[in-house]
Amino acid sequence: MATTPxxxxxxxxACLFDMDGxxxxxxxxxxxxxxxxxxxxxxxxxxxxxxxxxQGRPAHESINLLLNYFNLPNVPRDEYTKKLHxxxxxxxxxxxxxPGVEKLLKNLENARGQNGRGIHVALATSSHKGHFDIxxxxxAELFSIFKQDRxxxxxxxxxxxxxxxxxxxxxxxxxxxxxxxLEEDEEPVKPEECLVFEDGIPGVVAGRRAGxxxxxxxxPGLAVEYRGREGEILAGKGExxxxxxxxxxxxxxEQLVSLEGFPYEKYGIxxxx
Numbered sequence: 001m002a003t004t005p006x007x008x009x010x011x012x013x014a015c016l017f018d019m020d021g022x023x024x025x026x027x028x029x030x031x032x033x034x035x036x037x038x039x040x041x042x043x044x045x046x047x048x049x050x051x052x053x054x055q056g057r058p059a060h061e062s063i064n065l066l067l068n069y070f071n072l073p074n075v076p077r078d079e080y081t082k083k084l085h086x087x088x089x090x091x092x093x094x095x096x097x098x099p100g101v102e103k104l105l106k107n108l109e110n111a112r113g114q115n116g117r118g119i120h121v122a123l124a125t126s127s128h129k130g131h132f133d134i135x136x137x138x139x140a141e142l143f144s145i146f147k148q149d150r151x152x153x154x155x156x157x158x159x160x161x162x163x164x165x166x167x168x169x170x171x172x173x174x175x176x177x178x179x180x181x182l183e184e185d186e187e188p189v190k191p192e193e194c195l196v197f198e199d200g201i202p203g204v205v206a207g208r209r210a211g212x213x214x215x216x217x218x219x220p221g222l223a224v225e226y227r228g229r230e231g232e233i234l235a236g237k238g239e240x241x242x243x244x245x246x247x248x249x250x251x252x253x254e255q256l257v258s259l260e261g262f263p264y265e266k267y268g269i270x271x272x273x
Contacts, residue, residue, distance in 0.1 A: 005251030009213060011114040011268025013193040016174045016212070018056065019125035019132075021199040023105075023142075024095045026135055027055065027219055033087045034066065037080065043070040048225035055200030055222075056126050058154060058164040088131065095135040097142055100259030105145050107262075112270045117186060119269055122150040122174040124196075126164055129153050150177045166202040166238070168210035175210070195267055197259075201226075201238035204253065208236030208245040214253045230255055 021027030031046050038044030050069040054062040059081070067075055111119045123146040125132065132153050136143050152174045154164065163169040171194075179188045196207030196214045199222070207214035216234060218226070226233055234253030236245030246252050256262075264271050 003247050003249040005249055007251060009251075010190070010193050012119070012195045012213070013113050013115070013117075014120040014122065014175065014178050014189045015108060015195050015197065016122050016124050016171055016207075017146075017197045018199060018203050019123060019135075020127060021055065021098075021219055022197055022217060023098060023101050024135060024139070025098055026092065026095050027051075027199065029088075029091045029094060030054075033084060033091050036087050037084050038070065040083075041070075041072055041075060043072055048221045052201055052222055052225055056165040056198070056203040056206070058126055059128070061164070089134060092131060092134045093138070095139065097139070098259065100262065102142060104259050104262050105142065107264070107271045108269075109145050110272045111264065112272070114268045114270070120150075120178045120182075120189060121145055122152065122178050124152045124170045124174040126154040126170075128155040147181070149181060150174070152177065165200070166205035166209065168206050171196060171207055171210040171212060175212075201233055204233055205236045205238045205245070208252060212252075216253060216255045217257070217259060218255070 017023060019026070020030070031051065035045045038046070046066075050066060053065055057065075060077070063077055063081055063084075067073065067077065067080060105121075108119050108121055113119055123143075127135065152158065152170050156173075158173045158177075159170050172191075175189060175191060175194055182188065191211035192213070194210075194212040196203070196210070196212050197217065198204045198207060198214060199217050199219060201222075204214050204216050214234065216230075231248035232238070234255060235248045235250060236253070237248075
């Protein structure tokens with residue numbers, strides 16, 4: 001029996017953003033970095049079969065998955081990580097906003113919800129602070145919309161150890177950061193009033209498991225890899241751990257090609273002209 005999608009969602013009051021591959025082009029930079037290093041081990045190049053599993057995960061988990069995929073069990077993880085960081089420190093300085101991002105964030109900064117109050121925003125990225133600083137040092141104005149206490153980074157102590165994406169913790173903590181900094185007379189934001197913006201499958205799963213609506217804006221290469229399985233991804237079935245949050249077609253997840261021309265009205269967001 002076909003599922004009837006839910007349509008009676010409350011207006012969105014908070015937008016929670018991933019970063020790499022969603023706001024800035026660092027997913028492509030990650031690919032470049034890994035391919036440079038993998039070639040030195042006579043391995044690679046990175047393909048979307050494995051890359052789709054790495055997106056949004058904590059770094060140590062990603063490197064374990066990567067080296068196992070390329071049958072490099074004898075390569076010390078610490079050695080690979082140190083060499084990778086050297087390459088990344090150079091490449092990450094080339095980070096740039098993806099299409100539609102600058103306009104979207106600028107509009108959200110001045111937007112209002114159906115309650116007449118501002119739209120709250122928070123950042124939820126698996127990038128640790130060191131890498132975050134390198135990627136964004138030249139993009140300070142772009143990221144200024146995210147207040148310091150509403151930035152959840154991969155090494156943030158508010159995220160329990162071992163609870164990175166696809167666990168829901170980072171998005172639940174991002175919501176808590178929003179609610180902890182509301183005006184005294186404003187009602188707490190509920191999970192169903194949040195809209196998660198993600199490019200990676202583990203992040204989509206994390207958002208669904210947090211009880212939030214999710215927008216999936218995948219890299220074109222990832223979209224091709226999962227063509228025909230979009231419904232399962234949006235339902236939170238992107239992980240093989242037996243935990244499934246929703247059902248295909250339940251309306252809690254949607255896919256966009258890019259963030260250009262974002263449909264604010266659909267989510268109850270009023271943009272000031």
